Amino acid sequence: MHWIVVLSLVAGSTLGCSSGGVASAGPGLRVVSLHDVMTELLVAMDAADRLVGVDEPVDVSAEVTAALTRVPRVGDLESILAVRPALVIGLHITAAKDPELVARLRQAGIEVYLADPRTLDDVLSMIRAVGARIGAAAAGDQLASRLQSAATAIAPAPWSSGQPMGTSEQTAPTRVFVYDCCDPPFTAGGSSVLGDLIARAGGVNVFADVAEAWTHVSWEQVVERRPELVVINAYAFAGQGDAADKQRAVRAISALATLPTVVIPLRDSLGGIHSVEGLALLRAAIRSRI
Amino acid sequence: MTAPVIEAEGLAVGRAGAPVLAGVALAVSPGERIALVGANGSGKTTLLRALAGLDRPLAGAVRWAGQPLPHGALRVQAVGVLFQGEPASRFTVRELVTLGLGLDGPPSAAARGRVDDAIASAALAGLADRPCATLSGGEAQRALLARALVARPRAIALDEPTNHLDPAGRAMVHALLDRLRGAVAAVIATHDLELAAGCDRVALLHGGRITALGMPTDVLTPALLAAALGVQIRRLDDPSGGPPLFRMVATAAAATTAALDPREVAA
Amino acid sequence: MMSRRGTAGVARRHRVVLGFAIACAIVGVLAICAGSTGWRWPWAWNAMVGELRAPRVLLGGLVGAALAVAGVAMQAVLHNDLADPYVLGISGGASVSAVGSLALWPGVAPGPAAAVGAAGAAALVRGLARGPHDPTRLLLAGVAVGSMLASATGLILVLAPDSQLLRSSTSWLFGGLGTPRWSALIAPAVAVAGAVAWLERRAERIDRLALGADVAAALGVAVPALRRRVLVIAVVLTALSVAAAGLVGFVGLIAPHAARRIAGQPHRAVLPVAALAGALLVMAADALARTVFAPREVPVGLVTASIGGPFFLWQLHRGVQRVVQ
Numbered sequence: 001m002h003w004i005v006v007l008s009l010v011a012g013s014t015l016g017c018s019s020g021g022v023a024s025a026g027p028g029l030r031v032v033s034l035h036d037v038m039t040e041l042l043v044a045m046d047a048a049d050r051l052v053g054v055d056e057p058v059d060v061s062a063e064v065t066a067a068l069t070r071v072p073r074v075g076d077l078e079s080i081l082a083v084r085p086a087l088v089i090g091l092h093i094t095a096a097k098d099p100e101l102v103a104r105l106r107q108a109g110i111e112v113y114l115a116d117p118r119t120l121d122d123v124l125s126m127i128r129a130v131g132a133r134i135g136a137a138a139a140g141d142q143l144a145s146r147l148q149s150a151a152t153a154i155a156p157a158p159w160s161s162g163q164p165m166g167t168s169e170q171t172a173p174t175r176v177f178v179y180d181c182c183d184p185p186f187t188a189g190g191s192s193v194l195g196d197l198i199a200r201a202g203g204v205n206v207f208a209d210v211a212e213a214w215t216h217v218s219w220e221q222v223v224e225r226r227p228e229l230v231v232i233n234a235y236a237f238a239g240q241g242d243a244a245d246k247q248r249a250v251r252a253i254s255a256l257a258t259l260p261t262v263v264i265p266l267r268d269s270l271g272g273i274h275s276v277e278g279l280a281l282l283r284a285a286i287r288s289r290i
Numbered sequence: 291m292t293a294p295v296i297e298a299e300g301l302a303v304g305r306a307g308a309p310v311l312a313g314v315a316l317a318v319s320p321g322e323r324i325a326l327v328g329a330n331g332s333g334k335t336t337l338l339r340a341l342a343g344l345d346r347p348l349a350g351a352v353r354w355a356g357q358p359l360p361h362g363a364l365r366v367q368a369v370g371v372l373f374q375g376e377p378a379s380r381f382t383v384r385e386l387v388t389l390g391l392g393l394d395g396p397p398s399a400a401a402r403g404r405v406d407d408a409i410a411s412a413a414l415a416g417l418a419d420r421p422c423a424t425l426s427g428g429e430a431q432r433a434l435l436a437r438a439l440v441a442r443p444r445a446i447a448l449d450e451p452t453n454h455l456d457p458a459g460r461a462m463v464h465a466l467l468d469r470l471r472g473a474v475a476a477v478i479a480t481h482d483l484e485l486a487a488g489c490d491r492v493a494l495l496h497g498g499r500i501t502a503l504g505m506p507t508d509v510l511t512p513a514l515l516a517a518a519l520g521v522q523i524r525r526l527d528d529p530s531g532g533p534p535l536f537r538m539v540a541t542a543a544a545a546t547t548a549a550l551d552p553r554e555v556a557a
Numbered sequence: 558m559m560s561r562r563g564t565a566g567v568a569r570r571h572r573v574v575l576g577f578a579i580a581c582a583i584v585g586v587l588a589i590c591a592g593s594t595g596w597r598w599p600w601a602w603n604a605m606v607g608e609l610r611a612p613r614v615l616l617g618g619l620v621g622a623a624l625a626v627a628g629v630a631m632q633a634v635l636h637n638d639l640a641d642p643y644v645l646g647i648s649g650g651a652s653v654s655a656v657g658s659l660a661l662w663p664g665v666a667p668g669p670a671a672a673v674g675a676a677g678a679a680a681l682v683r684g685l686a687r688g689p690h691d692p693t694r695l696l697l698a699g700v701a702v703g704s705m706l707a708s709a710t711g712l713i714l715v716l717a718p719d720s721q722l723l724r725s726s727t728s729w730l731f732g733g734l735g736t737p738r739w740s741a742l743i744a745p746a747v748a749v750a751g752a753v754a755w756l757e758r759r760a761e762r763i764d765r766l767a768l769g770a771d772v773a774a775a776l777g778v779a780v781p782a783l784r785r786r787v788l789v790i791a792v793v794l795t796a797l798s799v800a801a802a803g804l805v806g807f808v809g810l811i812a813p814h815a816a817r818r819i820a821g822q823p824h825r826a827v828l829p830v831a832a833l834a835g836a837l838l839v840m841a842a843d844a845l846a847r848t849v850f851a852p853r854e855v856p857v858g859l860v861t862a863s864i865g866g867p868f869f870l871w872q873l874h875r876g877v878q879r880v881v882q
Contacts, residue, residue, distance in 0.1 A: 181663075182725050183735040184854045218593040218847065218854055219736050223605050235663075235721065245664025253736070254608055344774055362777045371775040379768055381822045389768070392777040394761050396567055396825065421822075 025135030032080055034090035036060055037272035038115075038130070043067045044273050045131055045139040053083040055090075059236050059266050077104050085110055089130060091271070092116035117271040118213070119196040120279070124148055127273070143273070150276045154283050155200045174286045176203040177227035178269075179250055184216045193271035194231070194264070194278070201282035203229065223255040229289060230261040231282070233269050260289060293356050295320050295445045295475040296341050296369065300350035303333065303340045309348050310336050312498055318445060321472040325486035325506075326479045328495030329519050334479035335374070335449055337495070341477055342371045342447035355444060366392040370438035370474075372431075374449040378423040383414050383433045386422055390437035408440035412466065428459025435466055445475040452482045464488070483510060483523070483536040494518040510534070570826045573819060577833035581618070584837045588614045588844035593851040609736060616737045617843040617857070618836035619745040620802045621812070623794040625835025626752055628809030629816075629827060630791035633767045634784050635692040638817075642795040642809040645699040649706030650678025651799040656710050656726050660717050667729055668800035675796040678702055683788075690770065690784060732805035732858025734843055741801065748797050752790050753832055760825035763787065767824075805858045807865030808835050814872070838864070 032053040033039040039054050040061070048067045053074035057065065074080045080088065080101075088105055092114050095102045105112050113133060115126040124144045131140015176198045178188040188194045189210035198205045206225040207217060230250050234243040243263045251257045262285035268278030294317035304310035310333035318324055318341075326334045339345045340352055343359040352359075354368045370390070379386060387405050388397050397405065409418050412432040422430055431451065438446050451467075452460045464485065470476060478485065486492050492509040494502040496518040502509045515523045515536075522539040589610050590597055597606055627642035635644070643651075654674025655667035682702050686694040714726055756763065762783055765773040770780050798805065812835035813827065820826035842860040849855065 181721050182728065183733075184728070186724060216853060218851075220592050220594045220605065220609050223609065224594045241664055248664075252738070255605060342775065344771060361779065365777040366775075371772075373771060373775075376769065376772060379822070380817075381764070381768075385764075385821070385823055389761065389765055389776060394759065 025133060027135070029087060029134055030083070030085045031134060032074060032083060032085040032088045034074075034088060034094045036267065037091055037270050038089045039068070040064050040267070040273055041127060041130060041143075042134070045127075045134075045136050045143055047134055047136045047139065050134055052085055053080060061267075077101055080105065080110075081108060087133065088112045089133075090114050117193055118191045119193065120151060120200060120275055123193060123271050123273075123275050126271075147273065147276050151200070151279055154276070154280050155202065173199075174203040174289055175206050175226060175228045176231055176282075176286075177206050177222055177225070177229070177256075178231045178233060179246055180214065180233040181246065182216070183249070184218050185222060186214060186216050187222075188233075188269070189213055189215050192269075193275060194233075194269040197269075197275060197279045197282055198231070201279055202286045203282065219253055223253065227256070227259065229285060230256065230259050231285075232261055232263045233266060234263050235266050260285065292320055294318055294353075295322075296352065296354055296477065297356075298341060298347075298350065298352045301337075301340060301347050301352065302349035303336045303345065303347050307348075310498065311495065311500070312349070314350070314500055316341070316493065316500070316503070318475050318477060320444065321475055322491065323467070323471065323476045323478065323489040325489040325492045326477065326495060327481075327483070327486050327492055327510075327518065332495040332518075333498070334495055338447050338449055338477060338479045342369050344371070363392040363394075366390060366441035367443055368445070370441065370443040370446040372434055372438045372446065372448040372451055374453060376434060378425065378430050380421050380423050382419050382421055383409060383425070383436075384418045386433055387436045387440050390440040392441060404442075405440055408436040411439070411469070412436040413462070426459075428455055428462055431455060431459060432462060432466070435463070439470070439474065443474060445477065446470070448476060448478045448480075450480055451478060452480065452485060483515075484533055486510060487533045487536075507534075510536070570820065573826065574829050574833070577830050577837070581833045581837045581840075584840050585614060585618060588617070588840040591844045591848050593847050593854065612737050612739050612742060613734050614840055614843065616742050616745065616801055617734050617839040619742060619749055620734070620798045620805060621808050621835035621837065621839030622749045622832040623745060623752075623798045623835075624805060624808040624839075625812035625816075625831040626749065626756065626828060627791040627794040627798070628835075629813045629824065629831050630752075630756065630763075630787045630794075631809070632813060633763050633824070634788050634791070635695060636767065636769065637692060637696070638814065639810070640696070641806070642791060642798070643703075643804070643806070645682040645695060645792070646678040646702030646706060647675045647699075647792065647795050647799070648804055649703035649710070650674040650676075650681075651796070651804065652710040652730060653706045653713070655729050655799075655803070656713050656722070659725050659729070660713055660722050663721060663725070667725075671729075671803070672796040672800035674706075675799050676792055678706060679788075679792045690781070728856055729803040730858075731856030732803045732861070733854075733856045734802050737801070745797050745801055748794060749832065752794055753828055756787070756790065757825065757828050759783070760823065760828060763824045764822070802857065805839065805861055807861045807868075808838055811861075811865055811868055812838060 027049065029050050030052045031042065031050045033042060033051060034055045036057050036059060039051070039057060042048055042051055043064045051068070051071050053072050054068055055075060056073050057068065072083060074083060088110055095114055102112050102114070113130070117123045117126050124147060127144040127147070128140050131137050131143070178194060180186040180188070187207050188205060189212045190205070190208045191211065192213040195205040195208055206222070206227050210217070232243055232246045232250070234246065247261055250261065262281055264278050264281055268274045268281065296318040298314055298316045301314035302309045302312040303314070314337065316324070326337060328334050336345070340347050343352065343354070343365070359365060359368060381389070384405060387408050388401070391397065391401055391404070393401060409415055412435060414429065414432055414436065417425060417429060422433055425433065435451070451463050455463065467476060478489065480486055487506045487510055489506060491504060492506050493500045494509055494514055501518055502514050510525065512523050512525055515521070524537045524539055526535040526537065528534060586599060589602070589606060590599065592610050624642055628640070631640045631642055631644060632638050651671040651674050655671040658665060658667045658670035682695065682698045685698040685702065688694070714723060717723070762778050765776045765778050766780065766783060766787070774780050812831045815834050816827045816831035820830040838861065839857065842864065843857050846855045846857050846860045
């Protein structure tokens, strides 16, 4: 008879752990990541073991791919529920693409954490918050601090007009145009992390006045705003030719044809752990213009 | 002996492989009017289309003035066609009749003159710039006739020209055709026995052949009509020489093949 | 007096065409003046206008003319005034090829693939409706092929992992002129000029064709040959349009309809008037597309659709003449 009691106690405690409410953080936490940024973050914090499901990675490094070899791929509500996560993490854009999914997950008692970083500082806070949430606070803080010092080393302080950077530097920030794709051109707006990186690197996004993070504009407007540097957002999964195609598209506009360009891989512009690499590329490009 | 305007020899017509009519030999003299009379499905329209050059015959040949049918603008001078049930178009009467000339390009002054003459002949002068779709049935039919005649063809093929027309319309068509007598040959597929009676010759179509071909008085007899059309018809000749009246007898029992009573006069 | 009426008809036709040509030129100039960075009077035109606005506006005019003429041609062949240039499965063929091309080769313009797809779909439809020419069967086959290809297009879009594909496809599917170079105008210009000249020379034969196959044959038209050639011209013009501007709807319906209302039935007048009306319509629609929601740009096809709907409602109100002959 006492066997049954022991069994039900064990069963009860296991069930209690994974049913609704805030699940306890720690190595046993079952986490699903619905965005590359979060996936890479967890791997960087050595917390990949907590991943019980990921959205198929679009553009991640080989190291991350290796860490995910045994993690099942998920996508729709059914596949996510099948791996019984306690926490689902992603970016704001995940909800924008499929709000129904997020609502249903919450209804099922699963905690959904969506981040919406708009500046590099937001990215660092996000890293710390996620670290704390999954019970790897130390790793999170460490990662965030490392990235912060790297960023400060590259670009000492955010530029604000009127503050001289040094006698050998220009007094006006470089006007930068970000080209992601398409015609009419798709560009980064005022609330994108990439826009913030540009500002830190000593530039100013010519479309910083546009409210959205990413939006379509017209070539006329690009030309009117007289950019001095073009940042090309290249998609690695689209193949080697993607950056070249985009450069050709920009150069087809005669007013932009002679501008220097710098290619930023997609993962550097998404607002994840690679943001600082993007910052370095931007800083180098801006300095070399001078 | 002038060459026939349309001549058919050993003609067989019909859908692919299934002849509706066979062994047709017909020669239409210039200015002659021939009626094709037969029940529905007897091949009137099929034969008419072959004579108008619209369909290729299954066997035999048709010649127009001894030649094959010319292409392009010359064709409308060989044979004009009046179709049955052609939907009224949105062209104006003048535009429609001008198309009957078969010309490319805007019409010359001479061509415009001929169009005006054709419209006047059809008594449509006041309606020349009205869209055909706004005309009455009789007016539209006259416009189509004017189109078929504007190029002054040697022959004209008419498919049921008086169907769906009120008496005034029918009278108008009869009058128009009378004016053509001797000038334009006409082959008319018709149910209208009065119209057939006014023709120079009548052909009866039945059982896949032309069963009778000759003058209306000889062909449009109750016996032959009963065989060809499957209905009993009484014929009442007009003693003053006008066209005969035909009365359809309702039931077979009341049929008569007795000799004609010359005292029955058209009312 | 009677022949004077005839010459008066020719003079009127010339006046109508001239009037439309002038209106078209005015709208073209205004369309170049308008843009997402504000109004520029002709004397303030600069290199930017010359590079970014002018070629686009003129290409829009050519696309509008091409679609209008294709519409007139298609309506003559199918004996149906509600046939638009895309009706023989062409929109489906163009869409699936364009989206497929964007999916496989994102950096390459989808235009040429779209043109090939358009022509291929039309050929497929013609093959399916094999046998004596029957507009109803052609239209049915067109609907069938068009919907199958449209669902294939949707499938590619849904299954593709790449959001960039969705973005570039949307602008193409709803019609967008993009930022063409001057060289992009050469092929459409040659095609439109050639097509209008060819069709205009045979305008009376096409009038007879529109009366029906039998009537046309009786009036001396070599019907199967003419029909084939007119259909090919319609497909080529439509294929070039989709290559240049994606799917721009309604122009192929509105322009011929308006041309017939104003210039009458004969194709000698309808062809040039429809071409000019189509050019005017697309140039105006593109100007609106670039300015109404500036800095965002609305696809041209959406603007023509939003004009098209009310236009046909108005025609319904006025009383639609019988459209099927």
